[in-house]
Amino acid sequence: MSNLKPDSVIACLDCPDHVQAVLEASMWASIRLRAPVGLLHSMPSLQQKAAINYSGCLNIDDENALLEQFTSKEHLSNYELKAQGRLLLSQATSYCEQQRHKLKTYTLHRHENLNQSIDYVDDKAQMIVIGHHVTCKSTLSQLIRVSHCPILVTHAPFLPPTTALFAFDNSPTCHKLLNWLCKTPLVRALTVHIVMVGKETSDNCDALREAYAKLKQAGIKSKKTLLDCRDVAAALNYYQNQHDIGLLMTGAFGQSRLRELLQGSDTKKLLVSTKTPYLLFPKA
Numbered sequence: 001m002s003n004l005k006p007d008s009v010i011a012c013l014d015c016p017d018h019v020q021a022v023l024e025a026s027m028w029a030s031i032r033l034r035a036p037v038g039l040l041h042s043m044p045s046l047q048q049k050a051a052i053n054y055s056g057c058l059n060i061d062d063e064n065a066l067l068e069q070f071t072s073k074e075h076l077s078n079y080e081l082k083a084q085g086r087l088l089l090s091q092a093t094s095y096c097e098q099q100r101h102k103l104k105t106y107t108l109h110r111h112e113n114l115n116q117s118i119d120y121v122d123d124k125a126q127m128i129v130i131g132h133h134v135t136c137k138s139t140l141s142q143l144i145r146v147s148h149c150p151i152l153v154t155h156a157p158f159l160p161p162t163t164a165l166f167a168f169d170n171s172p173t174c175h176k177l178l179n180w181l182c183k184t185p186l187v188r189a190l191t192v193h194i195v196m197v198g199k200e201t202s203d204n205c206d207a208l209r210e211a212y213a214k215l216k217q218a219g220i221k222s223k224k225t226l227l228d229c230r231d232v233a234a235a236l237n238y239y240q241n242q243h244d245i246g247l248l249m250t251g252a253f254g255q256s257r258l259r260e261l262l263q264g265s266d267t268k269k270l271l272v273s274t275k276t277p278y279l280l281f282p283k284a
Contacts (some may be wrong), residue, residue: 003106003108003223004038004108004120004121004124004125004128005036005038005106005124005125006124007033007035007124007125008035008036008037008038008121008124009026009029009030009033009035009036009038009124009125009126009127009128009129010026010037010038010040010121010125010127010128010129011023011025011026011037011038011039011040011043011092011129012087012117012118012128012129012130012131013039013040013041013042013092014041014042014076014130014131015130015132015133016112017095017131017134018131018132018133018155018156019092019131019135019155020089020095020156020157020158021111021131021154021155021156021158022030022129022130022131022154023039023092023095023096023155023158023159024154024160025129025152025154025158025277026129027096027101027103028158028160029127029129029186030101030103030187031101031103031189032056032185032189033126033127033185033186034114034185035126036103036104036105036106036224037096037103037104037106037267038105038106038108038118038121038125038207039096039106040083040106040107040108040110040121040204041088041089041090041094041107041108041109041110041113041143042054042110042112042113042116042117043078043082043109043110043111043113045079046200047103047157048123048260049113051068055136056278059269060238065219074194075089077133082109082111082194085109086096086109089109090109091104093107097267104218108121110118110210111233112177112236113141115142115143115146117197118143118147119146122147122148122149123148123149125149126149126185127149127150127151127152128147128149128150128151128152129151129152130143130151130152131153131154131156132153132154132156132271133153136163136253137283140153140271141265141267141268142252142253143270144252144253144255144267144280145252147282148248148282149281149282150180150281150282151252151279151282152189152248152278152279152280153279153280154264154277154278155277156274157248157275160246160275161190161245161246161247161276161278162189162190162191162246162248162279163190163191163192163193163243163244163245163247164187164190164191164193164241164245164246164248164279165192165193165195165236165239165245165247165248166181166193166194166195166249166250167195167196167197167232167236167248167249167250167251168191168194168195168196168207168208168211169196169197169198169232169251170196170203170204170207170208171188171210171251171284172283172284173251173252173281173283173284174211174250174251175211175284176212176251176281176284177249177250177251177281178211178215179282180247180250181215181218181220182220183216183217183218187220187247187249188220190220190221190247191221191222191223191271192215192220192221192222192223192247193223193224193225193239193243194211194212194222194223194224195224195225195226195227195235195236195239196208196224196226196227196235197226197227197232197235198226198227198228199228200226200228204226205226207282208224209224211224212224214229214264215255223274225239227239228284232266233260233266233270233273234262236250237274238275240274240276240279245276246276246277246278247276247277247278248270248274248276248277248279249268249278249279249280249281250266250267250278250279250280250281250282251280251281251283251284252267252281252282252283253265254266267280
């Protein structure tokens with residue numbers, strides 16, 4: 001029987017360098033969404049049994065020595081992998097409790113790879129939080145492609161944002177993201193910069209103005225900008241850096257495969273270049 005709770009924020013604890021950042025980001029989202037946090041650990045595949053060093057990933061001393069015992073071996077048995085996962089989940093639970101946010105947390109210990117685990121939680125989760133450096137063989141891009149749930153990718157350390165950049169391209173996915181932003185409490189307290197990259201045509205100006213008006217009507221403090229630039233990722237990075245914006249939000253892989261092949265994927269470029277938390281909304 002599944003212990004997955006509906007509408008949870010799922011914290012993926014697969015990356016040692018980002019465990020604390022993922023927990024911080026998950027708690028930040030959970031408070032705003034009023035959702036429980038599901039602490040997810042996926043056991044490595046049979047082909048990947050190399051020991052992963054989780055010791056010191058959280059500032060909890062009493063169990064660090066226990067986690068260190070798993071790093072002394074080149075490969076771990078199934079029993080040892082399960083024990084390491086249980087210990088990590090216990091430590092993550094203790095860390096969340098120490099933050100005194102009064103959050104509801106529970107654990108999900110999956111004996112499968114991260115890709116399969118995300119598929120398992122995808123339909124019921126409200127949001128998935130993942131570290132920028134994943135340890136599974138599937139790349140970050142592949143994990144995002146298969147998800148039907150908003151994914152928040154975080155670097156370490158996680159810094160709670162006060163502003164957000166919503167990259168708007170008038171696509172069906174962006175309109176779906178716009179509708180979600182108008183309803184979700186996640187960004188209610190943030191100033192949202194809605195930015196469109198493209199020519200200053202009447203169609204683009206009208207689309208941007210309508211999207212901006214929709215955010216304002218939803219009670220979200222907003223600013224709008226149209227950037228005339230051919231390189232979408234470079235323009236968004238420049239604007240985000242110039243205005244010191246703490247959260248990037250885009251649709252995920254909205255381009256056609258042919259355009260990605262010819263010009264490269266804007267989503268992939270942003271995943272590489274963005275140094276802030278990055279919220280990706282699933283393709284419509």
